[in-house]
Amino acid sequence: MKGARKAHATRATAVVGHPVRRKDGLDKVTGAARYIDDLVLPGLLYGTTIRSTISRGEIASVHLDFDTTGFTIVSARDIPGKNVVSLIEADQPSLADGRVEHVGEAILLLAHADKERLLDVRVSIDYRPAAPVVEPELSPTTFKEITIAKGDLGRGFAEADLVVEGEYRTGHQEHLYIETNGVLAVPGDGGITVHGSLQCPYYVHRALCELLSLPERKVRVIQTETGGGFGGKEDYPSVLAGHAALLALKSGRPVKMVYDRAEDMLATTKRHPAIVRHRTGVTRDGHLTAIDIEVLLDGGAYVTLSPVVLSRGLLHATGPYRCDHVRVHGRVVKTNTPPNGAFRGFGAPQTQFAAEVHMDRIGEQLGLDPIQVRERNALRPGDTMATGQRIEANGGALRVLREAARRTRFRQRRRALRGTDRGLGVALFFHGAGFTGSGEVKLRSKATLELTRRGVRVGVTATEIGQGARTVLAQIVATALGIPYEHVEMPPADTSLAPDSGPTVASRTTMIVGRLLELAARDLKRRLRGRTPAESWRAHGPISVTKEYTPPPGLTWDEEQYVGDAYGTWAWACDVAEVELDRDTGIVRPLRITSVADIGRVIHPVMARGQMEGGTAQAVGYALTEEVVMRDGRMANAQLTNYLIPTTADTPEIDVVFVERPYRNGAFGAKGVGELPMDGGAPAIVNALRSLGADVRAVPATPERVLDALSKG
Amino acid sequence: MRTAISRLSLVEPRSLRHALRLMRDEAGLVPLAGCTDLYVALNDGALRATRFLNLWPIEELRVIEPRGPVLFIGALATYSSLIRSADVRRRLPMLVSAAREVGGRQVQNRGTLGGNIANGSPAGDTLPVLAAAEATVVLGSATGTRRVPFTAFYKGYRTTVMRADELILGIEVPEVEGRQWFCKVGTRGAQAISKVVMAAVRAPHPRVALGSVAPTVVRVPKTEAALTGGASVDEARTILMSEIAPIDDIRSTAAYRRHVAGVLLGRFWEQTAAGRPVY
Amino acid sequence: MRFTLNGRTVDVRAHPMKRLLDVLREDCHLTGTKEGCGEGECGACTVLVDGEAVNACLVPFAQVRGARVTTIEGLRGRRRLQEAFVEHGGAQCGICTPGMIVAAAALGRRPNLDDIKTGLAGNLCRCTGYSGIYRAIEAAAVPLRPARRRGARGKRR
Known part of the structure; x- marks a missing residue:
């Protein structure tokens, strides 16, 4: 069977659903793949950044206490365009000009041909410090405020037999891609080319045009092989690319900047910490009558992507449950820490942690087990969500919940574990695929297919960041066009060669970009009129087809009222975690996590599973060990020795089951998968701890916190 | 900021005797071996030294062998060689347990016992073992060798009784009578720096040593005396928790460390009770 | 300094304290060995020295004198x-x-x-x-x- 599948995959054309060999596989396992730090050019300079050591204040003076011969030095005064990192708001300077708002803020850039010389530079900066804001609850500055409302909250609470309240907290999380941020900027032709480890070439492109005051055609951004992203290379590369480009333009030489680990941890974005308060009305038989949620996100010093992180967080805040009377209100505020930014899940892991722990507490108060209380309230086809979005006929959370309960024999297992140090916890969750609301319409993503002598070349700026985009998109094209997978060429993402197919974020690549390619391929197939690409090429030469995103019919969104279809579709999943607790030390060992997921049609089973496993492992770290220790706005544990991501010894066995319910507007029925697994691991683990008597309301559930919870229980 | 390598120099001794002469003749020369701590310090720019002495090639410092009543372990014995050594496994199994807890396999292959001692971190995994085993540190210099009881080796946080011209040649471990016990508590299952680490020996006079609860690895004489005198383990635990002086830091809290030290004492006592197999 | 790199004897001049990782990447142009942390935690720079796995970010070049070093590029038979x-x-x-x-x-x-x-x-x-x-x-x-x-x-x- 397996052999047959493989043989099928190597030459045949209908490869969607089959584990074809990944396009970048061989280069990655032989060490031939070239990442940013592997590139050198003649005349190359190395760049470094002088950063603020205080979290807020004015810069009084800057002194260069070293021999500056041979150095290129760039300050805010050298910026030819606008001194901003262009994203949502124009509030973040590329280089601090007179004042700093966080530790690690870039003040000065230096470049030299000799790396060693850069290690010897001494720059002293005098500051007039101001009192920093480090507690989000005390912040006077709100970056964004959103309310989602449905029904009549007063009526909902009046219908309730019981009101359950709770406050839940989540901490910062560091992406910890194993390859740190890095770029290489090459000046030439009155413009700049930037190669880099990044997720969103056109974000960087736009930021460079504004910073350097260059027309679009003078800026080129090329993605190099990228050693992990997780959102950490969504917004930050625009900062770093700008720095390298400034040095390159001033020196007239190529400049490479690759952060070391400490710098990457100190200066780049993290997941937003959150404080989430729930007040829920519920009937005695366990039906939700009113949901009132208050969310506070810590945005850090600048806006970056905070408004959209808040938006996604709020849209996921109720969890996948039905309720007629809902109010979700949230704010993201400024603090004087490095800006928080995009991170797999994008606000949803924070709010769904709260929702799912709260759901267990509701069950406890009603005497319902965790499956029962969820079954009563899980969204079903035809139900409406907080924004009024209607659940599709094949959608909803019930099926994954039941399958997870069945597969893990949840109730029996929980009974069997009673009285032991092992606990079982569940989390039911969902994740909206693609950009929020009208985001995809505004993006107007494009994808191109060009005929080659042998097959086709794909023109997209969707990036391969390990998730398998290169392979999956090629599978979609091969299948839709009816040509061998090997004949689909996937060049690196390059803004000079491919149109803007949107950022590689939001679990959108397979579903949205894949769909554009599917449509382009079907179009091209019609134009081939039964000929193979080679035959057509010989007869007619090159043909190219470009498709632009148009929203599926029937989708509506009101940005002002937060009413309508928040996402084209939702992926659904249920995690069951079994953990072992050492009651004396508070140490938790996750033993097994079963993850049942509906991600629509699975395009590549091995890689889809890899997304679920890897995301779940990242959620295990979020749940238990990954703690950013902030002291006065500075990450105090910016070393891998002290910021602890899961090793082989900390990662549980992960059992992944796909329930494939195709989405009609996704490529071959696919929805998004990338972020989904990040949402469920933490609440499932914490709920397993609840079953052992540890009332934990915050992650990471460090041994200290767990012990504390046990002593109160 | 990272230390620039070009400003550093490395001196290559021809032999142990030569190394000792170099240590005598040049102030500020810092010996290095497995470098598993050294490069971390260089990354932080935390080392002022610029001249280093490469001990790695000195084979005679790798020896692990019984010498009369003691087991000699050369300073350059790596964690992996401790784990592999039949002599260490037989005579000092708690050292094998400790060595397995150090970093990943790559660090175990390179890091040395002498380095762990010289680095003197209060969290050093092997150090409580040496304290509980009443090991002796053998120090060499151009003028001869001297022996210092391991429990008298540290004067304070990362400071030792070593003279500037001395090298650690190895340690001598006497026959350890009684059941040996080791446990490290950290947040992560592997490669964790300890929050509390304990090594102990169950003998008529029990010996208990802890790391990460004071500026140096410590023995806890009052706790040991209580156990010797027949106090209950609960009483001993109370004494222990007042006898140690842990601190809050980025890895844990003083309260947690104090509590867990008490837990470990209880586990040691329970798990080494007569008739229970330990190793 | 001579050592065996992926089965071939090579003679490389580099600072004795330079990290083996940098010597491999910069002087020998073998960039398959990666740097993830520079502190011996992540193992991305793992190479074999005399058959044993080590972190190349923690090994001074001087310590591979005469040794057999194997990188991903030279991993024969695997x-x-x-x-x-x-x-x-x-x-x-x-x-x-x-x-x-x-x-x-x-x-x-x-x-x-x-x-x-x-x-x-x-x-x-x-x-x-x-x-x-x-x-x-x-x-x-x-x-x-x-x-x-x-x-x-x-x-x-």
């Missing part, structure tokens, strides 16, 4: 292991992959799951949750033709 990483999802972003494969190669030909977990505890991967890596190493450890071999072994017993 193609099966490498192929298995491709097939079973052992590599995603690929940055930990060379170090992971070199460390896995040092585990011998037939490691069991416990050996793998212990042996790779010094190699961090942020993409896979390690599951795909285990599957790859276990698959590579299985004899070439499972059915026939199993039969043969049965007879021998």
